[in-house]
Amino acid sequence: MNAAKLPVNHFDPAQAAVNEICPAGEPWVHLIKQGQTFRIVDLEGNQAVDTLFYNAHDTQERYSATDTITRQNHLYLTTGSKLYSNLGNVMLIITADTCGRHDTLGGACAAESNTVRYALEKFPMHSCRDNFLHALAHHPLCQQLDMSKRDLPGNINFFMNVPVTEAGRLEFTDGVSAPGKYVEMRAEMDVVVLISNCPQLNNPCNAYNPTPIRLLIWD
Template identity: 50%
Template sequence: MNTNRNASVVPARAAWSSVIREGETLTITDLHGNQAVDFLAYDAHDTAVRYSAPDTIHAQGGIFLTTGSVLLSNEHTALMTVTEDEVGRHDTVGGACSKESNTLRYGHHTWSQHACVDNFLAEGARYGLGKRDLVSNINWYMNVPVEQNGTLGIVDGISAPGLRLTLRADRDVLVLVSNCPQINNPCNGFDPTAVRMTITGAAG
């Protein structure tokens, strides 16, 4: 029988983290729609083993994640698997916003704005992680199309209020989340909102 051992609402712009034990699932619910959720995963017992975008993209033969996608580590081993996805496509290449990238893209007046890298650093510090431990992240719900000339876009999301995705932990994993605070492009509809994280125990 599956049981929820933890459910929490992550406020707009906030960070969240948890260890998801092997066999448990993590469900991310986009409560209000069009909210990007930046995401990193590490082996909970050896954080040098962490999510690898190149390994994941190469193994599945595409840059978008959906049901059946396996998040691979830098050792090409499974960390988590997407078991349910009500949206259909999630980004692996758009990266996390930072004070530096905001300044470059949108102007020096954005320097003081909170960013996903700030969230990752603050939350990761609780587990002894620092800047060198940050890698290319997943952006759940974020819509980053690739044009024919290779240009990436960040455009209006394809999610809607209440849509969910669920990941199964294929080993004990540490998950870091930044509920993206970006207000300079459409990834959050220019209005960051809350999401819900629900951890469900393994089937017994």
């Protein structure tokens, strides 16, 4: 799909209720209320943004890759995609996307996966799972909701390119994003978003160079 022809919205960043930078390799947590629009901006290009969503009133309901894929019969996310929960409810709908393709299968990097994919000496490297666990343990909103590592399902990798081969294997290849590309979604329920702005240094999805992202929310 030609990204130049993808539908885009024109919300003014100056009017955003939230307009924050998440540094490279760091976690980010926020409440998004029903009806609000949430935008993730890939500031420098090819940055992988590992993302989870939870029902803000019952975190046992959370984003489900299985429901999202099977209910729409599509592996990748873009404009019009619905993000389903494990209870079959629509949590968010992607309303604008200037990148055109986002991964649902690659999961979050972890010490164990870094070791298996790359080398034993990669074990102590910082990972998205580390970010998720740190946020769950220390962020006030996660503490208030009594969240812990048991609350980590499979995540979305916004801007990440993970094609599936004819043999059914996953390939971690060069990203398809670029500086300033963004994905935008409307919340269909009150949700908590948990992000790891991926610190991965071993695969080409972020050009081996983690970079900051911008997060915006509009009423």
